[in-house]
Amino acid sequence: xxxxxxxxRAKLVMGYLVVMSLIALLIQGxxxxxxxxxxxxxxxxxxSYLLVAFSxxxxxxxxxxxxxxxxxxxxxSRVLSNSLLFIIAVMLYHASKLSLDYSVQLMGLSFAVxxxxxxxxxxxxxxxxxxxxxITPLLTVPIPASVLDRVTTSLSRVIxxxxxxLTGTKLVEAQAFTMIEVxxxxxxxxxxxxxxxxxxxxxxxxxxxxxxxxxxxxxxSREKALRKAVVSAIAxxxxxxxxxxxxTLRVISIxxxxxxxxxxxxxxxFHYSPSAIYALLSVITAYALISKLARxxxxxxxxxxxxxxLSGLRWEYVAGTLILLLFMVSAVQVSTVLSENxxxxxxxxxxxxxxxxxxxxxxxxxxxxxxxxxxSYVYDAFLTRVTGSLAMYRISVVTGNDTYPGLLELVDTxxxxxxxxxxxxxxxxxVLNAWNxxxxxxxxxxxxxxxxxxxxxxxxxxxxxxxxxxxxxYAFYARVSLxxxxxxxxxxxxxxxxxxxxxxxSPVPVLRESAVPGLAVACSTSVAVLVIYAFVTYLYNLVLKxxxxxxxxxxxxx
Numbered sequence: 001x002x003x004x005x006x007x008x009r010a011k012l013v014m015g016y017l018v019v020m021s022l023i024a025l026l027i028q029g030x031x032x033x034x035x036x037x038x039x040x041x042x043x044x045x046x047x048s049y050l051l052v053a054f055s056x057x058x059x060x061x062x063x064x065x066x067x068x069x070x071x072x073x074x075x076x077s078r079v080l081s082n083s084l085l086f087i088i089a090v091m092l093y094h095a096s097k098l099s100l101d102y103s104v105q106l107m108g109l110s111f112a113v114x115x116x117x118x119x120x121x122x123x124x125x126x127x128x129x130x131x132x133x134x135i136t137p138l139l140t141v142p143i144p145a146s147v148l149d150r151v152t153t154s155l156s157r158v159i160x161x162x163x164x165x166l167t168g169t170k171l172v173e174a175q176a177f178t179m180i181e182v183x184x185x186x187x188x189x190x191x192x193x194x195x196x197x198x199x200x201x202x203x204x205x206x207x208x209x210x211x212x213x214x215x216x217x218x219x220x221s222r223e224k225a226l227r228k229a230v231v232s233a234i235a236x237x238x239x240x241x242x243x244x245x246x247x248t249l250r251v252i253s254i255x256x257x258x259x260x261x262x263x264x265x266x267x268x269x270f271h272y273s274p275s276a277i278y279a280l281l282s283v284i285t286a287y288a289l290i291s292k293l294a295r296x297x298x299x300x301x302x303x304x305x306x307x308x309x310l311s312g313l314r315w316e317y318v319a320g321t322l323i324l325l326l327f328m329v330s331a332v333q334v335s336t337v338l339s340e341n342x343x344x345x346x347x348x349x350x351x352x353x354x355x356x357x358x359x360x361x362x363x364x365x366x367x368x369x370x371x372x373x374x375x376s377y378v379y380d381a382f383l384t385r386v387t388g389s390l391a392m393y394r395i396s397v398v399t400g401n402d403t404y405p406g407l408l409e410l411v412d413t414x415x416x417x418x419x420x421x422x423x424x425x426x427x428x429x430x431v432l433n434a435w436n437x438x439x440x441x442x443x444x445x446x447x448x449x450x451x452x453x454x455x456x457x458x459x460x461x462x463x464x465x466x467x468x469x470x471x472x473x474y475a476f477y478a479r480v481s482l483x484x485x486x487x488x489x490x491x492x493x494x495x496x497x498x499x500x501x502x503x504x505x506s507p508v509p510v511l512r513e514s515a516v517p518g519l520a521v522a523c524s525t526s527v528a529v530l531v532i533y534a535f536v537t538y539l540y541n542l543v544l545k546x547x548x549x550x551x552x553x554x555x556x557x558x
Contacts (some may be wrong), residue, residue, distance in 0.1 A: 048276035049205035058214035085117030108141035151200030203243030
């Protein structure tokens with residue numbers, strides 16, 4: 001049995017290396033743009049936790065599959081089920097090209113599903129618990145900014161009360177926002193927005209990154225289910241506590257800096273506490289808790305532990321399975337490239353020639369908005385720091401006798417874009433509703449808000465921009481928005497037309513009406529078939545095991 005174990009380990013290592021090589025091929029091919037975006041996001045405050053998330057997922061996958069083992073069996077049902085996963089990944093990939101707002105999240109979800117499909121091709125779960133580590137790649141998908149902003153708004157009220165109590169300052173609460181009044185060193189009494197200082201990602205990331213560690217603990221540990229649940233709950237609660245305490249300390253430090261050094265010094269430290277700090281502390285603490293409260297001893301791979309026929313696991317079968325997997329992954333890449341070329345041009349980009357990229361970043365209004373309609377524009381350092389964008393400008397657009405104030409935001413990836421609801425909240429507006437409408441081939445967003453008893457309608461549009469300079473081509477995204485008092489339903493079309501006329505470039509279509517329903521139907525059908533297959537397979541195996549029983553091998557022989 002010792003020789004069987006050694007031979008199985010050799011095949012296990014070979015399979016793991018081939019799977020990881022195929023993942024590297026996917027990263028270099030289909031998902032190159034996605035990982036270039038991830039690298040940009042890692043250097044931002046909100047999404048720096050992704051570095052910790054990818055690391056913990058990689059380690060937990062290696063440990064989990066080393067323990068649970070790989071099964072090299074070419075079965076028609078498994079080929080079909082994994083083909084469905086590949087189809088879902090491709091559908092999500094194309095959907096990311098058609099939706100600018102959630103392109104990064106959809107691309108990340110596509111990669112996670114592709115990773116799961118690749119691993120599942122040579123991995124055979126022997127129990128429902130074995131599938132838990134399979135969901136961990138989903139944790140590497142960047143959290144949408146809309147989710148972060150909702151958490152920030154709710155969390156800011158609680159943290160604001162704690163910070164005001166500990167610093168002895170006055171808390172000002174309204175229906176739309178929470179502020180702390182601070183007697184500053186050189187600016188008199190100033191109100192600091194808690195939403196601007198508080199970061200919802202701190203709590204979410206601190207809890208998310210420990211899930212891969214908990215997944216390995218739950219599947220590898222032989223302890224009772226109740227003890228696993230208690231230890232996991234303690235580790236998860238500790239992660240949330242780390243995020244909450246970190247957020248509170250951040251707000252308190254900003255209040256104290258404003259009190260003794262001024263508001264400018266306080267706002268300058270907004271982005272000096274990246275989410276990676278809380279995520280790393282959470283992982284270290286969770287590992288220490290699990291090591292202290294539980295035991296994870298070396299476990300025999302489950303295929304050796306169960307009544308599994310390993311005599312047929314010959315090298316030619318292993319090679320055949322891996323070659324088939326290589327063929328399927330290559331076919332997916334080729335088909336994706338061909339279908340992407342068919343959709344090319346539907347989600348285009350605005351091309352602008354500039355003398356230098358720096359000039360475009362410092363003065364995007366000159367290139368994107370009509371000069372005869374802009375009465376003024378000014379750089380907003382506060383909103384730029386709050387949102388983490390490359391630059392944000394306040395603009396005033398004049399048409400006839402009407403003046404529309406608005407914002408122009410510039411980012412290098414849509415993952416940086418926070419919701420305009422957050423920008424409204426930190427300026428004292430109460431957001432009532434938000435929705436999108438398709439006008440022709442363009443998608444226009446609307447936000448209804450209220451301030452001082454007056455209704456306001458914000459209209460915005462997001463468009464990709466390719467800046468061409470002597471040093472090369474660079475991709476940016478510009479979001480232009482205009483605000484006006486709301487008087488009736490006719491304001492929707494008026495505001496949208498004014499926004500389109502104010503742009504000096506022609507916006508490109510971000511959605512293809514004929515493509516979206518087809519992608520949605522194909523993806524949902526694949527998911528439904530996959531769920532039915534998984535349910536039927538689970539019931540069949542459950543009945544089969546009860547009839548045949550499971551005969552474990554003698555562990556002392558190992």
